[in-house]
Amino acid sequence: MGEVAEKESVTLEDLKKKMADFAKERNWDQFHSPRNLLLALVGEVGELSEIFQWKGEVPKGCPDWEEEEKVHLGEELSDVLLYLVRLSDMCGVDLGKAALRKIELNAIKYPVQASKGSSNKYNNSKNKNKEMQMTLTEGSNISTTESA
Ligand SMILES: Nc1ccn([C@H]2C[C@H](O)[C@@H](COP(=O)(O)OP(=O)(O)OP(=O)(O)O)O2)c(=O)n1
Structure with a gap:
């Protein structure tokens, strides 16, 4: 476990740096093109959807789920987040700033x-x-x- 995993709170900047280090150490920058990352992200959204597939409506907090299933859910949510963070980085978008601005826009629209x-x-x-x-x-x- 790295020091970020043990921190109480994690920023998008932490995740961005972790993903950059992860790719660099493996010489994977060559694979992390915007298009590849987008496809990987969509694939992970599919894996996340599979967890909910055929379950019907799921109560908030997923109270009846086995611990193992919750861990799996956390993994798939993380894959989606990590690819999203990496995609934003590779597109030169500051995701935190963009998201805050989008929340402002949403409040104006609604x-x-x-x-x-x-x-x-x-x-x-x-x-x-x-x-x-x-x-x-x-x-x-x-x-x-x-x-x-
Ligand atoms: N070229 C790659 C491959 C993987 N990862 C990282 C980001 C994701 O968090 C995770 C995805 O790994 P897998 O492709 O092995 O997918 P899963 O973890 O979902 O495994 P599986 O497909 O067996 O369910 O690893 C990455 O950054 N770049």
């Missing part, structure tokens, strides 16, 4: 007063009056206009 208790898509006709038309300007500036 204002609390219009969305509370409703899972309707933001452009659903029921929400038309409150629909936010978003204009993304260069960089991280976000401007919004509300339609009549």
